[in-house]
Amino acid sequence: MPINVLTARDASAAVTTNKLIRNTYTLLAMTLLFSAVTGAISMALNVGHGLSLGASLLALGLIWFALPRTANSAAGIGVVFAITGLLGFGLGPLLNAYLKLPNGPQLVMTALGGTGVIFLGLSGYALATKRDFSFMGGFLFVGMLVVLGASLLNIFLAVPAMTLAISAGVIMLMSGFILFDTGRLVNGGETNYVLATVSLYLSIFNIFINLLQILGLTSRDD
Amino acid sequence: MDWMKILSAVALGLMLIALIPRAKDAVSATPKGSAGDWQAAVLPVLAVVVFVVFLVSMA
Numbered sequence: 001m002p003i004n005v006l007t008a009r010d011a012s013a014a015v016t017t018n019k020l021i022r023n024t025y026t027l028l029a030m031t032l033l034f035s036a037v038t039g040a041i042s043m044a045l046n047v048g049h050g051l052s053l054g055a056s057l058l059a060l061g062l063i064w065f066a067l068p069r070t071a072n073s074a075a076g077i078g079v080v081f082a083i084t085g086l087l088g089f090g091l092g093p094l095l096n097a098y099l100k101l102p103n104g105p106q107l108v109m110t111a112l113g114g115t116g117v118i119f120l121g122l123s124g125y126a127l128a129t130k131r132d133f134s135f136m137g138g139f140l141f142v143g144m145l146v147v148l149g150a151s152l153l154n155i156f157l158a159v160p161a162m163t164l165a166i167s168a169g170v171i172m173l174m175s176g177f178i179l180f181d182t183g184r185l186v187n188g189g190e191t192n193y194v195l196a197t198v199s200l201y202l203s204i205f206n207i208f209i210n211l212l213q214i215l216g217l218t219s220r221d222d
Numbered sequence: 223m224d225w226m227k228i229l230s231a232v233a234l235g236l237m238l239i240a241l242i243p244r245a246k247d248a249v250s251a252t253p254k255g256s257a258g259d260w261q262a263a264v265l266p267v268l269a270v271v272v273f274v275v276f277l278v279s280m281a
Binding site (some may be wrong): 049050053056057060064103106107110114117118121122125129131133134135136137138139140141142144145148149151152155156168171172175176179211214215218219 | 251
């Protein structure tokens with residue numbers, strides 16, 4: 001009998017985890033699509049850098065103040081769409097600038113495809129191995145502090161080699177965050193699909209921007 | 223566009239300040255990983271690095 005009870009509990013936990021993973025990936029796919037639409041609108045309207053920065057800062061504000069308060073309610077889904085829509089909208093000027101380069105469309109498509117391959121590969125790996133990557137938490141957050149500090153410095157220094165190094169660092173860190181976040185989904189460290197979606201979305205978003213930056217910098221050097 | 227640089231710097235500075243307590247908590251709450259655990263995490267990240275180098279060589 002105890003074995004049967006244990007099996008029933010395991011099955012129930014597995015169903016809950018599968019539902020969480022399904023909800024997270026469904027919401028993630030929808031938000032990625034939504035931010036692609038808002039990004040396209042921003043590109044078509046030829047939005048300026050000021051408005052783009054404003055949209056990104058507003059998204060940051062929503063992540064800090066609105067998301068923690070709404071993550072456990074239905075309003076959380078609206079907040080997630082607002083965040084991802086604003087971040088997508090903020091990408092417009094960057095994408096327009098890259099598309100004006102001679103090989104711009106190729107660079108953007110390569111970054112987009114590359115980001116997809118990286119995300120699917122890492123998330124698939126974490127899902128298949130079911131490994132707990134929570135031991136990476138401290139390392140990843142300290143790494144984020146280092147990268148943010150370096151980015152802050154590079155706003156004023158504007159050294160291309162440092163930009164390249166920061167972008168490479170961000171891609172590696174975000175890859176680690178994908179493993180960390182997916183591992184938390186699988187192992188019960190995260191039970192809220194709204195928060196999980198935002199975490200994974202931010203990793204994908206940062207990988208895309210920084211991969212595009214690396215491709216743009218190295219392509220211009222040719 | 224100096225005001226944009228300043229605004230970006232302020233935003234990054236605020237993010238840094240907001241992240242410091244979270245990073246402290248994460249460091250103290252993070253369980254220790256074994257050598258095998260780290261190997262399982264580092265290998266896929268290295269694969270990403272190789273993939274990015276491949277994309278750069280293609281672009």
